[in-house]
Amino acid sequence: MQLNAGCKLSFEALSPTPLVLMLRPRSGAGQWIIREEYQITPAVIVTEFTDMYGNLCQRVVAPVGPFSIFFSATVQTADLIDVAPGAPYTPVEELPDDVLHYTLPSRYCQSDQLGDLATQITKDTEPGYDQVEAIRKWIHENITYQYGTSDASTSAIDTADKRIGVCRDFTHLGISLCRALNIPARMVVGYLYQLDPMDLHAWFEAYVDGRWFTFDATQEQPRGNRITVAYGRDAADVAFTTQFGPMNLNDMQVWVDSAQNDVEESEKKAEEAPTLSTSAGSTNQINH
Incomplete structure (x- = not known):
């Protein structure tokens, strides 16, 4: 679209x-x-x-x-984002050099303190994509989305404790829980079509099976029609x-x-435009 x-x-x-x-x-x-x-x-x-x-x-x-x-x-x-249930975990020793740092704790994503919660959420889940999806689903079902409940200092630890926040907080928690399992994860900011309420949006990507996949804990189902503006370790890297x-x-x-509507209007104008043979100056254009 x-x-x-x-x-x-x-x-x-x-x-x-x-x-x-x-x-x-x-x-x-x-x-x-x-x-x-x-x-x-x-x-x-x-x-x-x-x-x-x-x-x-x-x-x-x-x-x-x-x-x-x-x-x-x-x-x-x-229109769609890729999903890959069962896609395997990529071992740390096989990660590309430019992906490796996405396994480390960062300012708002204290993954080194969330290992127990990550293990609890993903128990009996196959390593890799299914673990990340379990994390996304847990956040969606257990964290309340509400404006005015967090600020620029709110971290993943705060969100895990208070169980409330906005898209930035959902994203930081998802990233942290993935990194706690040695799954690289990064923050993405941009636009999402038909987001309600409309605002600049944040989600996360996780690296499994040798590539990045999109996860959005604010949404019930996978949704496409996203415009990515920036990537980073957490909100400190991607401020607008x-x-x-x-x-x-x-x-x-x-x-x-x-x-x-703009596309249809342009197509309509193109159909109504005079053809080359009857356009002003068309003879010279054809000859030359």
Whole structure:
């Protein structure tokens, strides 16, 4: 499916404030960027770099006063995500070098403290994909999704204890429980079509049978039509905005809509357009 997705962020900078933005998705597995638009008001100098995880990042300095960022894109997405019940565990000694660090504890994912819970959840489960699915299902059934119950300091340990949170917290817990079993897991942020309530979203991927698979503990069933913006060890690596100074976020809008109507309208216009032989200038075009 083709999706139109984007966000608008409105800030108030109290002093000139450096920012690192992470809002641009890139074409890759399961998605193709057809069109994108990026507007920053007021206009400032922007430089872009690719971080160690392959994410596109933009550096700006916001001047004092109102500062807004608008991003939108049309993206061809996969309608389904791959599932592989029974896919085997990949032994640590066989992991690629660039995957190995996803087995380690990180700031919000204290996997070294969650081994007992991970073992309890996955007992009598075959190592590999089935363990990760057992973890995803357990989180979905045992952690309550509720806004306003966590903040930027909430970790996987907190969520395991309080049994409440939002997508970021579900994701951190899933990652931690996988890593406790020596299964590499990473955080993914982006957009999900028909997410309710609509917002920027987070889920996780686990590495089994020599590849990454998608898992989303906030959803009852596997769902496609996702737009990935960034990958990382946890939320510290994938913040959409990182500010280095006093700055207030006043408003945030997020949207994900089907682009099918736009496609149908374009096709209709193409059908109604004059043919080459009757178009103005067509004779010269044909001759030359």
